[in-house]
Amino acid sequence: MLELTDIEAGYGRTRVLHGVTVPSGKVVAVLGHNGAGKSTLLRLAIGLIKPSKGRVLFDGEDITSLAPNRRVARGMAYVPQGQQSFGQLTTLENLQLVADGRREGRALVDAQLDRFPALAQFATRKAGLLSGGQRQQLAIARALITEPKLLILDEPTEGIQPTIVAEIEQTIMQLAAGGMHVLLVEQHIGFALQAAERYVVLASGHVTQTGEGGKAATSTVRAAMAI
Amino acid sequence: MTKKPWISLGGIGVFAVLLLAVAPLVLSDHWLNNLGKYCCWAIAAVGIGLAWGRGGMLVMGQGVFFALGAYSMAMHLTLESAGDRVPGFMVLYDPLAPLPAFWEPFRGAGFTLLAIVLLPVVVAGILGYALFKRRVKGAYFAILTQALAVALATLISSTIRETGGDTGLSDFKYFFGFVLNDPANKIMVFLIAAGLLVVCLLVVWQLYRSRFGELLVATRDAEERVRFLGYDPANVKLVAFVVSALMASIGGAMFVPIVGIITPAEIGAAASILMIAGVAFGGRASLFGPALGAMAVGWGQSSLGSTWPDGWTYILGLLFIVVILFLPNGLSSLPARFAAARRRPEQKAAPSAATPELEEVRS
């Protein structure tokens, strides 16, 4: 589905990614230490930053220079790191915003409210006033409303209570099982490897290891991360 | 910034020599006088650089403080010229009424000098305290200060007998006992203004390399965070604001004997914005940028405004656009840019100077 080839990218004059290649796969996990460049890679995948070198292919099509909102229109969705939502809008508006203009928009919103009861409870509260975990659930719900082909998740369980972490993990597995592709950054290596079809380890912006999900041992992955 | 403070100090030295020794020798009376005028704006600009460039407070109403100094000085000089009589323009409206009470103390030279220093400190102190404690910042702060300048200019325009109104105060004969028409005295006045500019540069030089300078930048970038380190950001900003007001007042005070006239137009919205233009042009956060930028804008107005008045307005407009758009840190950031471009790209560069986001306003 999504393929990144030989990517060089960074911020201003700071190079963060050096020749990174991420293969296509149903669920692809990106692992690495703090600052390895995982988020940068995902930001690049959704189009928030442009690579100085390399190509991004989606569904076999070159989308390297496509704006993020067009990528979303083609079936990508993105949950950024750090529980981001539109603080000035209510929870419900956050969802409607994405549902607007879609057929069955209302049903899509309701489906997500069912999935995350906390959101239904605070539907009319400004998202900026929600707790961190509630905001994170909102971010995931917002992404799911678009019924994406590819879901990009940047540490989706960060700051989430364990019961819901389990739910989210289940949800990810379900979605993947249902045919959705997932590009996942996750610190819970155990879960990541269990869910992933393939994984990529980043260290200081270089790919130090790639492999098939289920088979890899966490210890070898850890070792690759530390390089 | 703080890496090579001594180079900056050397720069100030060179600047001082150029201004205080070379300029009086090579420039004609007219251009020396103009240079004196630019120095006055530059003094105010140095203050703006401190408040805006380092402190993130876009002070759009420095005209208010410029006015405090300028009118204090102008009232003193008017009274000095008028001697025992009531100034001529007042006679026109009410020939029999005495001098307005608030003029009386300005007969004294000591009081006047004190007023030039204390008035802006007190006014900026009260205003800043009120605004910063209430966490007024960003665009709100800019617009409020601008409105203050407009209000003051309107007030002065409409109080003709008390302040000279739109016509302003002019026709000064003496400057603390010195005859203003005497070329030697004119040079003296210039040297005072230029000297004060150098002093102001030294003051901000020390402030920028001090811990206070770092704290100010920290407050600019994350005011709330500073609070959680045990500082009251209002106080930090207040200090920068008051110092910058003081500088504007000093600039205004010297403007009067050099230019020979002060009117509300020099303190209203347009004038206040022009001061900012210089600062933006030169580089808001740098040491020399604001002063040199203000002088350059002043010079542009004098020379280009003469040869090509219509064009000058367009140039000034384009200057705003191009500099802010492409060089948010002003011309003084150009050398660093070239240097950075030559460096190896792998090196980490600091994220571009963050200007305070409007978001702050909402928190």
Next chain:
Amino acid sequence: GARAGDEAAGSATSAAPSCVDTSGPTVKLGFLNSLTGGMAISEKTVSNVLHMAADEINAGGGILGKKIAYVQEDGATDWPTFAEKTEKLLTQDCVAAIFGGWTSSSRKAVKPVVEKHNGLFFYPVQYEGLESSPNIYYTGATTNQQIIPAMDFLASRGVKKLFLAGSDYVFPRTANAIIKLYAAKLGIEIVGEEYVPLDKDDWTSQVAKIVAAKPDFIFNTINGSSNVGFVKAYYDAGLTAATTPIISVSIAEEEAPAMGHEVTGHYASWNYFQSLKTETNPKFIESWKAYPNSSGVTSDPMEAAYISLYLYKALVEAAGSFDVDAVNAAAKKNTITFDAPEGKVTLDGDNHHISKPGHIGQINANNQFDIAWASDKFIEPDPYLEGYDWFPADIRKQLTDAAG
């Protein structure tokens, strides 16, 4: 340098010798008008007509055989800039005389500078009087040539209740002070007085007060675009030229078109109108219409500016020199005249003003003025109102004292 009290002792403080150089085939003159900023609205025309006059004089052989080479400067609607540019014109460009200015503030900014450098400044706009300077020539009306005729006109119409509306600056305030003094003498009651800042157009609140005061006439000393707002608010409130006419001292042929039909029927007091039937006027109008960038209509301030350059020519030729002191000496003979579009004006060598005819015009649908009243003869300039017994002598004395 010199201290207070020293100046009598030596000439160290007086101006450096003039740097004017007229040895060549040209004479340099300076034109100083606001070409940018708020006052450019009015002053551009004056600048333009000065250029026309200079071209005409050059075509006619110049002054004392020397062609005029002019330096145009922009005052930028900023009074300190007027001061700076005056100094530049006098000391850098070394011009023999400067022409321009519009607002009283600009004149007051220029005055100390021309006096310091012993230069010459020709000021072309009607003003509040009560001033004279050896270095300034005033070719616009002083109070007794515009305000007082207007008041005489009102008295002749039997006006009993007058309302004063003005912009908030020195000319309207002073003019109204004089109007109030004269009105008392004429038995006209002032039923109200309102001022609005120069840069504000909205007069609705003030007009409501006018409606309530029910005056017979309104004396309008508003300047610039604020006039448009005034006339519109006036018209909106249901006031008309038939019931409550306005007499203005700043609305001329240039300004009237911007106000639309609402200004029709109102009066203005000027010395010159485009509609004046004098011998020289048709040629003046024609030359102006043909001049590049002209506004197509002539008006009092531009005519006064036109006069100023010719007056200078007459002065220099009478003196036989461009020297300021020689020019002033020639003026003193009181024989300098010019066949101006408004008629033959004579220079008063003592107060540096010129005689002028008084006219009241009524605005017609073409934004031209129908002459409604004319003074029976040319009015001699009297800036200090010495010939008017209702003007308090103590004020006059204080003023002359204050002027030093």
Next chain:
Amino acid sequence: MTDASLVVTDLRVEFSGFVAVGGVSFDAHPGEVRFLIGPNGAGKTTCIDAITGLTKGTGSARLGEKELLGRQVHKIVRLGVGRTFQTASVFDELTVLQNLDIAAGRHRPAISLLRARRGVDPAIERALEETGLAGELTTPAGILSHGQKQWLEIAMLLVQDAKVLLLDEPVAGMSQDERTATGELLQRIAAKRIVLVVEHDMDFMRRYATRVTVLHQGRVLSQGTVAEVQADPRVQEVYLGTADAMTEG
């Protein structure tokens, strides 16, 4: 002084009618790593907000003899209460050293602000060692990674010499090794200070918590040692889920 405890009694916070914290009491003592856990929206962050003066609360929060509630933010900090935020916030434009220097500043006399910094404060050097940021001394904080920023924040609290450290999800987003490093760091610094940690990482909690308070819907649900809390069926129901279903490598 060092043995002053943080005692929170009947803390309440309301937001226009909504009770976010409804009468929470707990205490924390020097030498322990105290954990505050609970479902999303339970009111953990709000508790910290109230203690640090960011939001208004009623009830009482005392540090030793001193009541904290009702004071201004910076005054509370000066009493020795420091905190981090759920999303790291450091001064992006300043270097690591400058960040720390500012944090250290509250112990200096005001006038010293006007002098330039010379050399590196020993306290800062120690904090840099502790947090492993020594190599980043001159790096602008804006380009540190997420985790490094969090360490920098902790380092800032250390040089600030805070007696109470309130840490809101300090290891969120950190990799396993980094979590371990952070946990050990917390244990070290807790020796002489009060450390209160809000976390959702149960594994992390198990390894480093001495005592735990569980909040639920603005109230204390359970309190005790890790084992006690984990065994509490109510905690399992609302928060932990079927206790050790956590798959953690």
Next chain:
Amino acid sequence: MHVDALIAPLLNGSAQGALLLLAALGLSLTFGQMGVINMAHGEFLMLGAFAAYLVQQVITASDLSIPVALPVAFVVAGLFGLLLEVTIIQWMYRRPLDTLLVTVGVSLILQQAALQIFPSQGVPVEKPGWLDGQLTVLGYDWPLRQLFTILLATVCVAALSAWLKHTSFGRRIRATVHNRDLAETSGISTRTVDRLTFFTGSGLAGVAGVAASLIGGTNSQMGAQYIIPAFLVVAAGGIGQLKGTIIAAWAVGVALSYFAYWTTGSLAQVLAFILVIVFLQLRPQGLFTVRTRSLA
């Protein structure tokens, strides 16, 4: 005191407030919603007024020309706004305070260009005949033109709030302003949102310009007198709060009018400014505020 002295300033002030509101309405979009501090807003207003004049050159019957001029002015000013957005503002969304300075430059250029293109004294815009006359309210003859200003403001406010509330657009604007990247990655075309918002905000300035041209002079300087009061009104109302802007504009207009009645025109200006400044000191976030927990 005569009843006029109480009623007249109230009615006049309401009309003054309505004009102020029209001038501020566009700002409440571009400044309030988008965070752009457009100092050229006054000049967009001027463009609207000149557009009205040009329409009158084509349609000479002023009864008809003003109704036609309103949409034309909207589009003309809107297009200029769009041009500004595309050429300059779009690079500056992350530096809101800098937009202030850039647009000061734009305003200088537009003013000078207007001075050179149009007769320097300004041009007349004729009021439609159907606005001649007064309506007697409690003994005060209230000019119909003032009523028109109020109606126009009401229509614009209603249209704008309907647009923001009942279409998804309002949500999108707010989302875009709050977090550009997040909006973009949520599938919102932030560029379209920006352009459309800026077009509308500037267009509203054009409509205000038509109203202003019926009240004062139409010349190069006309925009300058509205800009600061308009910003103050938006700030006092609370950023992004339409109802706040409405109340603030009305209050300032009425206060101005009463002050002008009791004191002088100049002093009224000063007092009104001071009033707003003091108010903002007391309520720095304006009449209506939105709180979030973010530290930023």
